[in-house]
Each structure stands twice: as C-alpha cells, then as structure tokens.
Amino acid sequence: MLVAQTVRGTITGEGGEPLMAHIHIHELGKSALADLEGNFSISGLRSGTYHLHFTHMGYKAQTLTVRILEEDISLEVTMPESAFTLQALTVEANPFKNGPIEQSQTIDVIDRNFIERNNTGTFANALEKLPGISTINTGVGISKPVIRGMSFNRIMINDRGIKQEGQQWGADHGLEIDPFDVDRVEIIKGPASLVYGSDGMAGVINIAPGATPDPGTLNGHLISTYRSNNHMFGHSGMLEGNHNDFIFKARFTAQDYENYRVPASQFTYAGFVLPIFENRLKNTAGSERHFSFSGGVRKDWGKSTITISRFSQDAGIFTGAVGIPNSYSLRHDNGHGIVDFPRQDNTHLKVISNTTVQHKNNWLEIDLAYQANRRREESLPHAHGIGPTPEGNLALGLFLDVITGNVRYNTRINGKHQTIVGFQSQHMQNRHAGFEFLLPNFQSTQAGTYYFHEYRWKKNLIVNAGVRVDAAVHRIREHRQPIYERLRPTGEYEQRNPEINRTFFNVSGSSGLSWVLGDDHNLKLNLGSSFRMPTPIELATNGVHHGNFRHEVGNPALNPERSYQADLNYTYSTKRFLFGISPFWGYYDGYIYLSPSGRFSTIPGASTVWNYRQNNAVFTGGEVKTEWVLFSGFSLSVAGEYVYNFNLDTRLPLPLTPPLSVLTGFHYTLPLTSQAFRDFYTFVEYRHAADQNRTDRNERSTAGYDLVEAGFGWESRIGQQSVLVQVSGQNLTNSFYFNHLSRYRLLNLPEQGRNISLSIKIPFRLR
Template structure:
C-alpha cells in the first residue's frame, strides 16, 4: 500500500510538471437560449475544473483561462432539461450557441455525473437517479439513507430512528457501495444495526446507480452504487454559508448545522459543523409481546432510544488551469442508545423510564468515523487523470452491563464489543479521449483494511484484507442516436483472519483455564474476471431505450467467513462459513423513458441470476450462548432476482405536479425453492405538489405537497422468517422563502405518519421484538443563508 500511495503522488508530481510547460489559455463564450430563442440566465459548469459562471439575463456567458483539450459542460436552469455537452478547445476561443428544452419536471434540470464518461443522461446505459441539496433538505428525516427512500427502487433497513442503511433492489450491506468523494465508505456495513456514518446535512449531491456496477466501482457494486459528490466550487471572491436549524416532535430531535465556504484566487475552502440530539422516540402502542410475554411500553416511548451526534468536515484545495485538487477531513460521531430489550431478556422493570427521556443508558453504541480524502484531477493534453486517496478510521463500541450477558466482570468494564477498522484506499482513472466517436477509461483501485477488536464479547475476529482491481471501459458512438459501451475488469483479494480462543467459565462464572475456538485461522485468496456491456438508443427527442448487461462478482467478506457470536442489534447469534466461495451474477437491466416538457414516464425491469449467492438465514434453533436468541448462519445457494421500477411525473398546468414511484422485487432460492430473507415488499408512493414562484411580496417560492405510500404485505419469506402485513402512510409538507436583502430565509414544515398508523416495516430490526415503527412526527426546518463577501 505504501508503494501504491508513493506511486500516486509521483504521478501527480510528473503530471503537474508536464502541464506547467504549456500555458496557452483560451475561453469559452456564447449564449444559452430557450427553443424559442429567449436568453436564459443559466448556470454553466466546466465539470473537470469545478469552474463555472452564470449567464446574464440575455443568456450571454464567458469562461476564461482554459487549456487546449476536451471538457464537459453542464448547463442547468430551473424549468428546463439539463444539458451536458462535450467540447474541444484547440488553438482559439470557442463560440457556443446552447439551446435548452423546456420542462416542468423538476428533476430533469439536474445533470448526471455518475456516468464515467461525463456525458448526458440519455447517453449512459445504466439507470441513474440524481438528487441535489434541495431534495435532501426537503426530505431529511434525520439520516442520510432515509432521505433517499422516495426514489423508486430504494428502501432502508432501520434500527430505531437514528440508524438506517440503504437497500437497492432488495440488496444491501456489502452488495451496495457508498462512495463519498470517490472513496468507498468502509465501516461495519455488514450489520443492520450499523448506520452509514454520513452527516445528512453535508450532502450536496447524490447519484444512485441501480443495477450491476461492479465493472467501474468494484465487487461491492453488484446491486448498485450511491455516489456522494461535492457541490461545485464557489465563485471567485465569494465567501458565503448558511445555518440550518430543525426540530422533530416525535423524539424532540434538535439539529443545528453551520456551513461556510469561500474562494479567493482559486483557493477554495469549506467547513461544516453539525449537532444533533434526540430523545426516546414514540410509537403508537403501549405494549408489545416478546417470547410469549406481554410487556409495557411506558408513555408510548421506547426506552433508551435517545442519542446525540457531533459531526464536522473541512475541505480545502485549489483550482488551476491544469485541474483541481482538494483535501477533505471529516469526523462523524454518534452516541445512541440501544432499546433495552435488545440485549438480554426484557422485563417490566428494566423497561421503565428514569424520568429523563434524553438519557443514554446501557446498552448503547458509540460510533466514530474519521475520513481523510484527497481528490486530484489533472489535465494531460486532451485527457484527464483522476486520483483519489483516502484513509478511514472506523470505531464501533457497544457498551452494556456484563451481568446481562451472563459473564463476570472483566478488565474491559462495560465495553461489550469494540471494532477498530483502518482502511487505506488508492484509486486512479485515466479518461482517454481517442476521437469524437471513441473514448475509454483505464482504472486501478486498491484498498487495505486492518480490523482489531476488544471487549468481553466476541463477534468478529481480527483480520487484514487487501483488494486490488484493474479495469478497461470503452464507449463508442456508433451513430448520433446509438451509443454502445463495453468493459472488462480483473480483481484479486486476500483475507488473512486470525483465530480466536474464548475462555470457558464454570457455573459460578469463574474461569476454568480452558478455551474453546470460536473461529480458526483463515488465509484465503480470490481472483475474478468480470465484464459488462450496454447501449443507449435515442429513438427520438422524447424516447430513450437502454440495455445494460453484466457479469459481476462479490468476494466473501471476513464477517461472512469467520463470525461466531451474538449480534445484539440484530437479536441473533450469527455464524460464518470459512469455505464460502465468491458470488457470481449474470444481470440484465432495461430502461425505457418517455419524456415531454410536462410529462415523464420511465420503467426499469431487471433480472439477475446469482451463482453461490451468500446470505444470512435463520436456522430455527436457539443459540447455546447466554443471552442469545435464535441461530442464523451464512449459507450459499443459487438465486434468482427479478423486478421492476416505475416512475411517472405529470405537470398538467403550471404549479401542479403529480408523481408516482413504484417498485416490485421477486427473488427465489433456487436450491430450497423458498424466497430469500429480508426482501422488501412491493410499494407505491403517490404525491401531488402545488407550488408558486411568487405569492406575496414577503413570501416567494412557496409549495405544498401531499404523499401517500402504500406498502403490500410481505408473505413471501424464508423458512423461520416472520411475515408482515401491508400498510399505508400519509405524509405532507409545505415550505416558503422570505426574501431578506439579496438572500432568502427558507422555512419548511413536513409530517410523517400523520395518521399515527400502527405498522411493521419488514426490514426493521425492531419488528423481531414485535415493536411497531415510529408514530406521528412533525418536522420544522429553518435555513438562513448569509454572504460574508462577494466579488
């Protein structure tokens, strides 16, 4: 890994030296107009440099200081479809006449950058959903993953309120890759009770790639990828920021986030601090049944589900004519209670509140995630080199009382389980422009993970894992309306896992001097070849048909190979299998989109065959370990996944928009002929939104929306897995802006589960205790922008 890092820095030095030899700068200038010829004050961004400008009221713009080479322009303006255009600067300034197509569908004004070739949304062959900061703020429910649930094909696995993980097309954990600024987020993503350590206020742009994405991103992109991208750099000479304050009634969650960013002589910086505190949350129930006993829910609050979070991030860097480079340091810290009944056996006494709903008692979890990320983009004549380097330190500690687990006091005190994961990452991509019809990407990715553990319990052994991959991806514009791509990837990995010997205690909880082996030494090597191909057929300006085919793989993780312990947050004893093989999948993903200025219709059917699919299955047996529940084990069978997503948006008149997002997932274990566990049920989200750009002189950009989500019952379950009934949830929200000088304060009010519905989420961990989901919740949000300096 040190060699990889040194080589990457050496490449950066050589590249900077080479581009420093050539200093002939040119400009892009032109006009952005509507189809009728009206000038538009659109935003124009040069993607590779994060550099841009806003056109004037007549649509005129100019961007100076560009080297000869190839660039991608992103042009956006509210009320119009986004435009992405590939341009080439040779030996003179470039003149452009850009035309935007009118659209009443809001999300069509957003560009797609997740496509590796940076071209427009119709050119790429995969299904990609993109949302911006406005969407995240409007749908913020306390966690990053929950804000994405309104996208078709996306759901979440929840543990209480503050912990959630995304699910794409029925898959989660290590089959979904979350990339933060080009670096794969490495935490304890194999556990449903481990949330994503992402500050929801520190997300400016999210792109969800659905379907096989292993070729570009690696084996964990088998089901999809969530890309978190930074916002464009602020304009030269500007220093600005905002304050966000929000309150949620259900658990008295108070959130405060402050951000400031600036650009002086192309030196850029951005800093953010976020504080969140929340109390025990309310459920629409006063009792629940566990192991045949009826137990109380005092004051309709789940005891010890309070928590607090403290996050910060700092980005600094510079932008030059040869490219850009940034360094980002962030720290996520969360302290959250675990429902008292989740560890040991719940009883009426330990479920009673102590009078303080915000008190975080035992059991609880303390999570800290430190990230240091370096992103560099360098121009090499007509080509671009991207380098991403990262270091992550993930610390997860579970605190609880030793007697609950049936073991005596130990030197670790109340530390039941600690996991310390260090990850080093180095990625490089060369975007090679061959000619206007051909372009390619050569990429290299590598990571080194080192995990250690502590505490008086055992779940996951110490291990070291090295992964490296090399890929080639090519795009060919066969005709102006048919774009074809194909690629090949080679990957290798090695897991070195240490054995663990557990002391044996007698009936008086005294050590006997004997030990029992919880897992053996494991030293495994893996090698895989994968490939993908696809095309985008632009039938005409309103219809687009896409096909993506891929053969993906996934290497078994150390948790799947070697775990043997009680996973309290999941209420089960989990056992790994040291002989697991790599998964192999064969996937087909279709997408058809019909787009008009007032209507958008899209359907995305998919099917996948998985060879040696790894999954965690209930055995129906109880664990022999003290304080444990049922026994679950990792198994491997062939499986079939199929389903579809539907998206419909219609704006019949100005200011009114109807939306519908539906999803259905079918899977089958081809060996047992039973469904796979933890499959999301079918659901449909319907909504209507009414908005006005101007209401009164002191109120602008007001809107009101009403949503209803209907979720079907899930009766297709694995053996020994519980079914769940269907339910419907009503949500609503409104917002408006108050202009104050050159800025406007933004006020948003929204409500979830407005009817206080009693229901069970099939993917929620607490449903295993027969505990319903969160009751009625009203959110209040105030955003105050400010300008410290302007050019």
C-alpha cells in the first residue's frame, strides 16, 4: 500500500535512462509530464485510492495503484522498452483501471493516430485493421462493426460510458459516430455482459474521451481529407482549453461525397440484368454535418463534464435497392452529387453527463444521458404500389428516445482486494411514422445490478469473479397497415404484428484470471455465462427492410438467449517481437438470428422473406497476431482471424459469417529531421480473404479476394507551424470482389474500386 499527500518520483527505462514520460491520474483526469531528468511531482491530492498511468513512446505502458493518506511518497518507475506503438497505450476498459496485466479479457487499444491513419470515411471501417473485427457494409459511408462473427444487438458501442442506441439492429443503419471525434477506443472481445449489460455478449467497443488539456492551455487542430473514389471532401476543426481547471472541447465536422465507383458495368436484381452507367451507383451521394461540445470542471474531489453532440447525415439510397428498378431510373440525370429519392435523413442527438466523485477512500462514478435518434427514409409512394398518402414522401420514420443512468462504486479494500457494485437502467420509446411499416411503436425498460470482485492472489496472478441480475419489460403496440389496390386504399387493414407484452429476468456471471509468467509471457482466461433478451425488433418486425433487400418477420414467441463462453489469450512480448493468440469457444442456447426462408414476399418492392428464428448454436475460432521489428524503423506484421459456427438444430452454418482473413503489413519509418520532411513513414498492406462456402440454407456463397493498400506520410515545418500530411490508396488493383457481409452482395454489386485518400492536419496552440 502506498501512502502520500504528494506523489513524486523518477521514471527511467530499463537501462537507467531518464524518460520524459506522461503521467495521467484516471479518476481526476489530471496529467503531468516528467522533466528531462525523469522527475515528476503531483501535489494537492486528497486521501483516497488513485490509478497512475505512465506512458512514453517506445516503452510499454505502466500502471500503479496509489493509496493516499498523510505522508509524501517517492516512486521509482521503470518502463520496459518496446518497439510497438500500441504498447505505449494504457487499458482503462478494465473496471478497476489498474492496467492491462490485471485484465482477464482480450482487449485491443487504439488511439487517434491509428484512427486517422486508417480513416476511410466511417468509424467502424477504421477498426477493420484489428484481428477479429470486420464490418457489415451498405455501400460507402454506412458500416457496422462485427466482432467474431456477431454484430447488431450483441455488440455494445459505449460512448463516454453510455450505450449508443441508434437502430443498431439494421445493417443499413450506420453508427452515428463522427470518426474525427474519437480520441481513444478500447475493444473488448468475448463475453463482457457482466459489467456492461446483456448486449455485450460478443464484445464491447468503448469510445473514451481524450486526456483533458493542461491548465492554462488553449489548442486545437484542423483536418482536411479527400477521397478520389466518390470525390469526398471532409473538414473537421477542434478547439479545447483549460482555465483554472474549467475545461472545454468543441468540434465541427462536415463531409460531402458523390456517387461512388465500382469496377462493374451491370448488376442483377430479381433476375433482371441492369446497367451501371459510368461505373457509378446512382444516388449514393450524401453529406454529413456533426458537432460536439464538452465542458466541465476538474477538481481535487473528482471531475464532472457535460457533452452535447449531434450527428447528421443526408444520404441517398441506391435506386436499385428500393422497388423494381429499370434502366431509365438508373441513369445519372443531374450530376453525381445530387441526393434524390429514395433517401435517408438521420440525426442523433446525445446529452451525456459524466461525474466522478471521491467518497472517503473510494470512487463513485455516475453517467447520465438522453439520446434522440431520428431516422427518416423518404421515397415516392407510387414506387411502392400505393397512391398519395397523408405522410407525403415519408416512407419510414423511426423516432427513438432513450434515457440512461449508470452508477458504479469502486472500493479498494486493501492491497489485494477490490470490488465494484454497479447499477444500470435504461428506458426507450420508439415511434413509427410513414406509409411503410417495419417496426411498431414500443416502450422498453431495462435495469441491471452487478457485483464484481478482483483478488491479487500473488504478485503475478490476478483472479476476478462477479454476478449480475437483469430485468426488462417490453410493451409493443399492435400495428394494422392499410391495404392498397391499384394505388388506391381499399379501406381494409392487415395486422402486421399483435400487441406484445413480455417480461424477462435473469442471473448471469463470469470469472477470469491473468497470469504473468516471467517478464515476457502473459496468459489470460475468461469464463462467462451471458444472457440476452430478445429485442422488440426481433419480436415484432414485419416489413420490407430495403437496405437489406428483404422482408423481415419477427417472432413474438422468442425466448432469451443463454450463452456459455470461454476466452483464452496468450501473449509473448519482447522489445522487438510480439506474438498473441486468442482462441474462443461459446455455446448458445436459443441463439436468435435472421434466416432466409427461400420464399418471395407478397409486398410490392420486396425480395425474399427472412424470419427470426431460434436454435442452439456453437461459435468457435480465434485470432493470431505477430509483429516483428526486423531492424530500426522497419516492421512486419501478420494478423489472422477465423470464425466457425454451427447450428446444432439445422446442422448448417449460421448466415452472414465472415470468412477466414489474413492481413500482412510492412511498415517503415525514417527518422528524417529536415524542415520539409520529418518522421517520414510508409506502409504496404495485403489482405487475403478466403472463399466463404459455409453458408446457411438459401444463402449465397462468396468467392475469396485479395486487396492491396499502401500509403505514406510525413510532418513538415513551416516556421513554427507543424503540418501533417498523409497519402494512402485502398484497393489499389481495382479488384472486383464481394464482401460476404455487404448487403449489396445480394445484388451482385461489388465493393468500391480504387480509392486514393489525402489528409492534411494542422495542429495549433493559441497559448
């Protein structure tokens, strides 16, 4: 146990060299920087327990837990050398915030530099470079993350401690996250339901705010990007400051893009072969406008902030995705930047309050939020076989309001024991509008409480265990849809779904360990039993989901899912070599999924019927990654992933399973120091995706493909001003290929062709 009023110390490398490392106190959001001799001092700390994170480029991140009472203390921190950038990042997804070694789950951490180098237009696509992460795409600009073959309501997206709620059940509903407004991401793979809730069955993506600015500073940056495939121009500006521990951060982002290009001249829809004029998909242009503002205080008792953000997207829906297209409707009438019918207008407003308060020697964390998601799909009524309607051109409106409250109390009993007691609650209300129907009006209330305990059995062996209780109530209204004949209402109605009232209750738990063997080996094991309640979408949907090209039908009789999961992770890490392997296994009792029926829908403009079904299933597979620094500045990386699943009832694979994929990369950094070129780097990456022939009944198989990506970047100095430049190219060979998870694959539409990206970033400091 460490006791102090002021924490001071010295930070050195293994060879004794002093390090100007960065020190961050998680609970207070307070930071300090060691001097040239590696010395640091942080004063004015109240009695309590704090977690100090030490980071420095070229060294492994270190974490110390400090118990402050009445005496000063002097620390000597030694940081092992590492040539791997991401090992300089701390892990805070651990509920106890005490470092990556203690965490028993498989966690990847990326920062703003990684996201900016891999930004291809959406936040989800930037994560694809990590093993075990893939995306479901609907054209360009709309993508959703997939962890180990699972997505939608089995993955939680946490933004500043709050679960993002934005119609995540739909593949054509992208994440309402500004990719420029993400400073740090932690991806937890495997069962994470205990602390985060039942939707964390496959994993959790935590979006954490960046470090607060130092006192008396005012700085920011400007970023401009361009992408050649769809002539996308993006601009983002950020300004942040700290005045006497009153902190603020503001950002505005604008993106505009035209119809995107594909290496194809035709596609197939409902048996018809149709042209793609000029190799560009009509009506895939769009624009985005996002803003966020965060303000608050950081004091010795803790910190409190309020963040207001609004994501806005106006995008066209490919004409071939709605109704029965013809050659005339696919022609480019007024240029490539026009957003015409059908179109979607999405906005997502979030108001988030985050407060951390010291209570005696412990910490109380309170997160409160309100979210308003507004999704409007507009189309011409006659294209759907109906006449003029009171709703005008509003085909489908989904208006979701969500109120969330989370409370956690972290207690450090002694040097070996820590506990967390938490409570989470959420109330959501969905309202339907428009002349089409997909999802009824409903209200849903969920609440859960959990207890989590960590025990440091030995210095190199940490174990944890916890239990959770959840309850939920769904109140779903009956919906009766008007029937039209020859574009005229008949006065009759069809019941799309009955009134449904369901109540759920569950107890679940998990346990894990982290064992450090020597200085280079770390073995982690996590076992869990998770629970997921069927959502109102799975219970009651009944309509055409145009972005998915199918008629989806829910099942009011669905029961909750129960999973039994095991996740193993072994890592071997030296200064210049890193190897990690993460096998996983899970048995799912009553796994809920959409299955193709092979029947065509009777609704105009629809394709086949897909039904929500429930069967027992097994998921297994794993990820392998290795990095090797061959010589100074030059590294080789290989990352592979594979998912195998099996429906125990049908004896077939589950639909929409990603194929085996291997990503190989070469990275080279030149330590140039001239004014024109500083820190020059270049990279080449090659991805091989195997054939996916393991498909469900009535699901198409997909041929494998190979992609090449390359790029380079540098920093230039113009006087005292720094300018960062990056150039990269995706699908450089302009390959014709299908992504097995892409919804446009059902139309025989390939992914976008060659794309050259340019990014310029100008950081500035006003004081």
